[in-house]
Amino acid sequence: MAMKVAFLGLGSMGTPMATNLTAAGMSLTVWNRTPKPGAVKGAKTAATPAEASRDAEVAITMLADDAAVEQVVFGENGIIAGLPREALHVNMSTISVALARRLVEAHRGAGHRFVNAPVFGRPDAAAARQLWIVPGGSADDLTRARPIFEALGQGTFPMPDPPRAALAKLLGNFLILATIESFGEALVVAERAEIDPGQLLQMLTGTLFGSPVVKRYGQILVETGFEPAGFRLPLGLKDAKLALEAADELRAPLPVADLARERLLTALARGREDWDWSGLASVIRESAGLPPRR
Amino acid sequence: MAMKVAFLGLGSMGTPMATNLTAAGMSLTVWNRTPKPGAVKGAKTAATPAEASRDAEVAITMLADDAAVEQVVFGENGIIAGLPREALHVNMSTISVALARRLVEAHRGAGHRFVNAPVFGRPDAAAARQLWIVPGGSADDLTRARPIFEALGQGTFPMPDPPRAALAKLLGNFLILATIESFGEALVVAERAEIDPGQLLQMLTGTLFGSPVVKRYGQILVETGFEPAGFRLPLGLKDAKLALEAADELRAPLPVADLARERLLTALARGREDWDWSGLASVIRESAGLPPRR
Amino acid sequence: MAMKVAFLGLGSMGTPMATNLTAAGMSLTVWNRTPKPGAVKGAKTAATPAEASRDAEVAITMLADDAAVEQVVFGENGIIAGLPREALHVNMSTISVALARRLVEAHRGAGHRFVNAPVFGRPDAAAARQLWIVPGGSADDLTRARPIFEALGQGTFPMPDPPRAALAKLLGNFLILATIESFGEALVVAERAEIDPGQLLQMLTGTLFGSPVVKRYGQILVETGFEPAGFRLPLGLKDAKLALEAADELRAPLPVADLARERLLTALARGREDWDWSGLASVIRESAGLPPRR
Amino acid sequence: MAMKVAFLGLGSMGTPMATNLTAAGMSLTVWNRTPKPGAVKGAKTAATPAEASRDAEVAITMLADDAAVEQVVFGENGIIAGLPREALHVNMSTISVALARRLVEAHRGAGHRFVNAPVFGRPDAAAARQLWIVPGGSADDLTRARPIFEALGQGTFPMPDPPRAALAKLLGNFLILATIESFGEALVVAERAEIDPGQLLQMLTGTLFGSPVVKRYGQILVETGFEPAGFRLPLGLKDAKLALEAADELRAPLPVADLARERLLTALARGREDWDWSGLASVIRESAGLPPRR
8 A cells, every 4th residue: 555655845855855755656745834736746735744744654854954844843733743653754854963862752752753864965866866865763663764765765874863864964964065165175276277177177086086976066166056056055054053063062073164164154145145055165266366156 | 119217216106116117018227215126026226316317218206205306306316417318207206386397497408308297096006007197298298108107007187287287186185185184074073973983984985975085095094094004194294285385376275285284293293103194083083082093 | 228139140250249249338139059158248148030139129140151041031930030120130141142132132021121241351350350341231221230330340341232242242252262272372382392481471471462361361371270260161162152153143254263162172072171261272282292281 | 882783674674773773873884685775864885785794793684584584695795705704693584493593504604693583563663663572592692782672672582592583483473463363353243243343442452452462453453454564465474384384393283374374365366465464354354245344
């Protein structure tokens, strides 16, 4: 029988993910803060998260930040109120370690199961079922969630529990920022030296640096293609701050995250809210006397 | 007929490289500051760089730093004095942009050809003919040097001229340092959170970060395997400073290089001269209250 | 007639401040989370902040952090509940800009007057009535508070409103941290060069750098006299983070605060919770291979 | 009898200093790279440093950087060649520690005496005989130089030897940069919060931060009065780099100097060669979305 799924959050990531779940034969009821009728073909629409969750075996959240997840879970018509006992909440949003801990507690109290399963990948990867998933939860719960993960991604990297899954995801995002920062610096030096940045990038990816994230973001940096955003700059700032907050609690310095955070703040001070987070490189460019884009 | 090659510098990189050239059928005369008789089977030995270069078509330098290259090229019995007119000097050492410029001038004055061709790869890559080579020079000279590059590496990434080849190599080393720094920070946060660092590394290389440099150095960081050195820490500091110097001249800030430079200084202040340059991560560990090694 | 004052918080700062107020002829009722009978000669003791405030014209809070102020103001037996209408709350604790805003709203709603008046100075300055006070509030309210300020400090520097007074104080603390960081760095270089740090400090304070904060903290740095604490290291970290948070909201980078924050984190990771915040310099010392103290 | 002095370098500092020496009754012969006839009333003019030094008891150098000092001392018609045996060279330029060491050796070889005596103070302080002097040399030589120091400054802070005097001066300049950086950051936060920067500065100098350097540079920062330059930005960059170089050699990190260096580079990349070094604060302003000047 088709798995009954409530899907909460139809942004640039959630919409293709929900679409893939219906394509995999699941029975979806979707909800979005701003109603988006017809966004997910074959899915029912609910007026509140609680209504969407009423008969669900699994509720999935794919939302922008902690505040949105808190609202959808703990709010008046939220999941805590709506989801049946023993049903499973799979949060796929990037959230703070502190919120992951709070979700564990709250769902335990409500008799729910909970898996925190943030993802790596931009909207095109979501559409192509190429996400990487980092799930944290009990072995049983991970087994229950497996069909969902198979319908959405190309692989999973389990972590011991929900808070550590949140942390692993934040560290991954930190490393993407670190890549943007360091390659951004190197490409600016090259441009000032009149080395063709595309040629330098080819050398770098052709030798020791050829990872997907370098290829992807390297190309954006070379083209200074900071719009349209795949992941908006204020969300990047949010994640930099969540990583710093988690590291603070662990008494572990993260100076490269400080650097990225400062760049992102400057980009926002210059009115670049709608740029991609890789747009932090525009600030590196300006610090070397170059225009924000080529 | 066998190409006549003078090979100057038989350190941990030069020795396997020279050995590969003799294996490729070239006729080698080798020289090292400290004589190493028998280090390269089948090669003749000379008492000075000039003597080694006397009949050479090509002189190759593979030395530790600017000072060593300056001595071997401009010193009393150096290449400038010894190499025949029209012969080719291929420098494969990592040198400053300023020295690359000076070599262009000096060889032009002496009627020599000159290619600056620094390499990426550690001693095991040198032994396995797996170096990546970044040559800068005229098209003709690159053609002349091709058999050498084929005998030593797995590919070339040409740059427009010798100083830009020096800069591209320095930027590559800067990015290795940036990788060590940023993954070092992330792995320390993981360790403090009692996430298994090996498991986190597996997640990172399995998703978006799977480049050779991340796989290689990530493993060293996880094992804190900072000895024996593949590339010694003081040489890493030297390269960080050369990158900063080149960037200064271009009026381009490189704050991640500052960070790495400070870490390397601290590692040296703590007596770690003989550690691998990835040992800068020991300082990150200590800044989070962890022992320098696991 | 004697001004009736509720004084909440009898820590290392609050105790001498309350004592000075009774010495100035005011009628004090004091409260502390952990009762401290007899700490302030001539003062009555109350069991809760509300009880202390019941008949007060002015309630003064001098507490460690936002959480403590929130508890004392908004808690079950807090000031909001206990203070008569039209009475004045003078907060002298260092708090976040966000909490200052919230206090403005809450007191307006409760019909109270509110002045935010954080202070510069360590316990000995509090005892000697040498505090500097940075009050923000309406002109009328500042006039009402004047006798208090005169009994406690050597001068006031008014700011336009309570949140800006909070910010000005945080910027002051940021600058103390910046002073500790930069003089800490300079003195470490001197020590490594075998220049007597005391002699260098004398040169610095004798030429262009002779401010009270340099004289005070410079001496601590020279002696590495990080214990006992005048202001504990975790409180310094708290203030660094509040400054960064306020600056974030304003889209203004504060990289020197990042640097100090990282140092403080490292000091805590090394178990130095009970050291003075100037103990961040111990981490600078260690980064140059020196012991944490001379 | 009047002391015979050769004075080499008639820039914005040297001219008022030489004028003060003639006013003190000394017999001056002056030289400048670009002849400036009549710049110092009552002084003779020489065509070369050697000619100026020929009959001198003391030769004073007040020049822009290491290169200029090297030329004037070691050049064809330099002091080494021209100064009589047993005469004294007093260098008052800010130079590298390495050059101070080299001067010690060279003068010893030539039978000269040598004192390295860099100064704190801008051109107006030079004119007003308000310089602070940091002399390093033997006790005898300091005694010989005393009349000069008395004619030029308001006090001396002796260091054990010439290289340490150079280092102490560089650390002082580093601390001025650190002051500009940290107060620049604080004032930008204030401006973004619509706190009047002048009012904040008044609070800061009125409480704990009232040193001459804070008063002086604070005012420049408040007015964003970066032109005309009292000390040009490229010279500030030079000194930041000399401090970093000296600290590197001592294995002591100076991250605040890195930060200042990056700012200065950016200011130069934006074409601000002729601004005062305090103009690094323009870059802080821009990083928060403010115009370079108010």
